[in-house]
Amino acid sequence: MTPLPSITERLARNTYHLDEDENHIEVNQEIARRTGTGKLLVRICPAQVYGEAPDGTITVNYAACLECGTCKAMAAPGALTWHYPRGGFGIAYREG
């Protein structure tokens, strides 16, 4: 047994300053579906920010984002708009 709880539980131990007013991630559903980027995002994001709803829509839980940029690097052109959260918001590593 490793000391790892579920992703949700382990992210709950991290410190975040949630930006209630601005979502820094946006998926273009049509391009994401057509290019396969949607399913790719779901599996490559270490924080599991992305999910797939039963109807195939890609959901985004931006509050969990660890701001690594893997999704931006791998997404097909036009499928994803991703930038850093506003100054002072987002993940705040205590260990790093």
Add this chain to the structure above:
Amino acid sequence: MSTDVDFDVIVIGAGIAGMVCAHQLARAGHEVVLIERGQEPGTKNLSGGVLYCRVLEAVFPGFVERAPVERRITRNVLSFLNDTSHLNVDYWDSRLAEPVNAVTVLRAKLDPWMAAECEQAGVMVMPGVRVDALLREGDQVVGVRAGDDELRAHVVVAADGVNSFIAQEAGVRPKEPIKHLAVGVKSVIALPRTTIEDRFRVSGDEGVAYAFVGDCTQSIAGGGFLYTNLDSVSLGVVLRLDDLEAKGLSSADVHDRFLAHPAVEPLIRGGELLEYGCHLTIEDGPAMVAHDLTRPGLVIIGDAAGFTLNTGLTIRGMDLAAASGMAAATAITAALKAGDFSDDGLSGYRAELDRSFVGADLKTYAKAPAFLENPRMYSEYGQLLAEVFHGIYAHDLTPRKHLVSTAMAAVKRSRLTLGRLMLDGWAGARAL
């Protein structure tokens, strides 16, 4: 060109590169502002954890004694991991303790200290501010915009990390091919100090760095790592993005399975998860750095420029970041003196880099990324080594054979040929 500036230099990003650069510029008497998007320097920063620290002594005398570093690495373990076996090369050397060669660090602890050093040197540290865009007059970069605020300077330094939105906006870096990038997924697990000393056979502030290849990434190009901190261990996987895409696996699952591996789990048993994080990293620094490093009024340093070296055995970024920050500071000081902020005026940066170990090492390891693309590194070789040693140690009452015959038999049973093996060996020797 307008000479109406708020600062001589604006540095974007309080990582190692940005802070070293800002510190050196302030110490040379220039007005410097260091802008950081995190609420405090360090809160956005994550590294695997081994810092080859000799270069930092030149910037912060007494660095190892004064800075909040974790442990001095005196033992390096290279571990070939298979499903149900592993073979370790375990190198301990007391010479690695004096002078101190490498230390483990936790960036959220180290970086605030470094920012305080910057402030003491006269840098104005401005945290909690995200730079949104560059300000330009014609071709010349003349400052930055953050929200509704504008700040102007003679030179802007982009030290905004691997994703460098600034370098991309300036047109210096195109979208990176994904095989140049990898994602590191890491857990920090708390363990009592005495447990770390007993489990890893270290005493005092000495520590161990493990590098894992093979089954740790389920054959995705990349590797695993485990580093001891004072009272925790940092461990995780680094996965090359093109291969992560190709293999169809989940990055979080690969990380979790590595921690659960029978060779790894006992090392963290009984620990408690302190933090789970990730960071994008550069797999082919030499290819990335081939682009320009300046634009008129703009200098790009650290990860933003691509200064990372994965030599297979060691992964270096922070020491190159520091050295690039130093080289940039020297060049910018000369540019400020001459009042020339054109590409020409800033060309001293590339020259300084070429003179330093950064330029030399990037040349030396230019072939390493191509060698590490070899898929056999991540599957067959670990198996082969285990087969050889199994042949040596497993006494099944059949007559023993000489070592060479045992090894040859193992090669024969594997999917490798002797010719393939020799070619890979030769390529490895040349690349690394």
